Amino acid sequence: MIKKYISLLLILIVIYACATVQSPTGGEKDEKAPILYESNPKNQSTNFNGKEIKLFFNEWMKLEQINKELIITPREDIKYEATLKKQELIIELEEALNDSTTYTFNFRKALSDITEGNLWENPIIAFSTGDYLDSLKVEGTITNLFDQQPAKEFVVGLYNANSDTANLRQGKPVYFTTTDENGNYKMQNIKAGQYIVYTFADKNDNLINNSQSEPYGFYSDTLNLIDSIAPLSILTYKRNEDTLQLKKYSPVGKDFIVQYNKGLSNYKITNPNDTNQFIYTNNLEESKYLKIYKENFPELEYETDSLELLIEVNDSINNYRKDTVFFKTRESRITNENIKIENKPKGKILSGEQEFIFQLNKPVYNINYDSIQLRLDTIPIKLFTKEELKFNFNKKEVKLNTIISEKVVNQLIDSLKNVSDSINNIKDSVNNMTDTLAINNDSSKIKKKGKPSLMDQKDDRQTNNRTGLDTENENVSRGNSNQSTNAYTLQIYTGKGAFIGIESDSTEVSTTSLQFKKAEDYGIIKGNVKNIKSDFIIELISEKYELKDTLINNKDFQFNYVEPGKYRLRLIEDKNANGKWDAGNPLTLSPAENIYYLEEVITVKANWEVIDKTFDFNVDNDVNESEEDDDL
Structure with a gap:
């Protein structure tokens, strides 16, 4: 009976094992794709x-x-x-x-x-579903314009060119696919016809591009697809093309907030009752918000009084709008952050003309000019005048333009060292005289005969101990004094209350140490631009595509004082001569201004020159090609 049950149990186990789906175990890993x-x-x-x-x-x-x-x-x-x-x-x-x-x-x-x-x-x-199979295809590569990285998982779509909504903001593509890890795409079995090609990141999977958050690109011509075509490569970038809109305005705390749907590049606020009044305003949240301070209009009563203001704004693509708002405030215990320096000037400088930039979190109402100084350690060597300090349009940035000569600074340091040495010599003379007097005083206490008394021994020990410690301490002090005069720190100093805000708040003490650049610590990159017919901009960027320096219309260009490291060069074809890169218009298919990169990564070493970096726009040359590094 027991054997019968055991046999039945074994049979059930076998049946269960056969019926259970499991991944095979053991053996080599299966890496073959299914067929x-x-x-x-x-x-x-x-x-x-x-x-x-x-x-x-x-x-x-x-x-x-x-x-x-x-x-x-x-x-x-x-x-x-x-x-x-x-x-x-x-x-x-x-x-x-x-x-x-x-x-x-x-x-x-x-x-x-x-x-x-x-x-x-x-x-x-x-x-x-018919007796003919469409066989045309479109393929290529999608690349991010400003870092040259593959655009992964971007939608690439063909839109019917004869449709009124054939664009990436309204319509949806007839044919589409997505890019792979390398930015490559392929659409096959396409019907002959006229198409517009768009590509974009589709974060919400709705096949509609949101320019505020989703990069995009496009082919700047209608694609007349009747036969096979060469691979189509498209560059992408992000640019908020939404129409500039005023969303709302209202009192917040004791101040007044005006909100827009996108960031602003410029703004102007006018009081029609006093058109010369500068109205202190803070741009917040990527410049989507304008905070107008109550202190602009101290005579207005909370809650009851209002004032008409005219606001003119521009966004980054030069959209413009003008609005009228009615300024009104309410009493509140909410306080604003105190004014402070958010970004200090750069510390490495060249001898000669200087431009130091102070960026603050709030607009500056007043400046205490005597609190802004050029110093050697704690010694002021230059005070700055009102003419040397200038505001930007919203008074949140202060530029200090002055001249600092390395030769003059070194002469001042030498003078200070001479004064310090003279003071130390006087100290040494005084200490020597003190030591001599102490020795003579001790000698007078020694008896000609017999041993000194216990009291004399005690006094003698105390005197010797005191003199030895004081001498040791004085030697240490003199040594530290000499060490401290070997080098002085040149610095821009802004004392407490140097910058004052409209709310009667002020900045804390801030210092920026300055150091003159030494040519032997840096490298130089030289090159030239050939056969170009438009204005152009040359940019020195890091290996990771961070902007480092800019030159405009320099056919024989030279970047000086380049820190050791790895760099790239790119050229912007500035066709409208406005000194900046301009994006295209995806709705009218107007192309963006071209950007060209030298393919090589340039290695810069201290005290070295890298030469012969060439952008050649001759039709027979590839602009991306350049000669091998020549390091001298």
């Missing part, structure tokens, strides 16, 4: 008229996020149900597909094997 054995309809087939699509693979599969991953083009509102049964995927269409149309089903990352998650390679099937 599509067969499909209905077959890939590249014609005359399909069914409502069920079947895919059969060589191994058990896993289906993930098919509603997100599956791209069906031409894009239509195709509704379906997807069911995976072991090795077979079945897609049931709610309605029949359009007649005489070539469809492409791109499954992207939806299907992988169940064991190791290997993705199905080339996960696309294409078929036609």
Whole structure:
């Protein structure tokens, strides 16, 4: 009986083990991609008229996020149900597909094997519901303009050029795909026609570009697709092209806030009753908010009084608007942050003309000019005048333009050292005289005969001990004094209350140490620009594409005092001669100004020159090519 039960138990275990689906264990890791054995309809087939699509693979599969991953083009509102049964995927269409149309089903990352998650390679099937299969394709690479990195997972779409909403902000593409890790894309089985090509990051998966947060790019011509074309590469960038709008205005705390839908590059506020009045305003939250201080209008009563103000603003793409608001405040215990220096001037300078920039968190109402000094340690050597300090448009930035000569500073340091040495010599003479007097005084206490008394011994010991310690301490003190005069720190000093805000608050003490650059600590980059017909801007950028220096229209250019490191060079073709790069217009297909990069990374060493870096716009030359580094 017991044997019978044991046999039955063993049978059940075997049956359970056979029925349980498990990933195989042991052996080599499966790295092979699953293979599509067969499909209905077959890939590249014609005359399909069914409502069920079947895919059969060589191994058990896993289906993930098919509603997100599956791209069906031409894009239509195709509704379906997807069911995976072991090795077979079945897609049931709610309605029949359009007649005489070539469809492409791109499954992207939806299907992988169940064991190791290997993705199905080339996960696309294409078929036609008529007797002709469209065979045109568009492929290429999408790259971020300002760091040259591949644009990953960007939508690339073909829009019907004959549609009124054929753009990335309103309409949706007829054909589309997404880029891979290397920014590459491919759309196949496209119908001949005229298309507009857009690409953009689609963070919310709605196939509509939001320029405020999603970078974009476009091909600056209508694509007349009748035959195969060369790969199409597009550069992307982010630029907020939303229409500038006033969202709201109201009292906040004791002050008044005006809010816009995007950041401002410039603004002007006018009091019609006194057009010469400067109205102290703070731009906050990436310049989307303007805070107008109550202290501008001390005569206005809280809650009851109001004042009409005219506000003119511009955004970064020169959109302009003018609005009238009614300034009104209310009493509040909420206090604002005190005024402070947020960004101090740079500390490394060249001898000669200087421009020091102080950036503050609030507008400056007044300056105590005698509290802004050039110092050697704590010794003021120059006070700055009102003419040397200038405000920007909103008084949150103060520029100090002056002259500091390294030769004059060194002469002052030498003079201070001479004075210090003289003082130390006088100290030494006084100390020597003190030591001599102390020795003579001790000698007078020694008796000619016999031993000194106990009292004399005590006094003698006290005197010797005192003199020895004082001498030691004085030697240490003199040594420290001499050491401190070997070097003086040159600095820009702003004392407490140097900058005063409209709320009667003031800045704390701040210092910026200055150091003259030594040519032997830096490198030089030289080059030239050939055969260019427009104005241009040359930018020195770091290996990670951070802007370091700029030159305008210098055909024989030279970047001096370049810190040792790795750099790149780029050239902006400034066709409208406005001294900056201008983006294109994706709605009118007006192209952006071209930017060219030298492909090489330039290594700069201390006391070295890098020469012959050339941008050549001759039609026979590749502008990105340059000669090998020549280091002298």
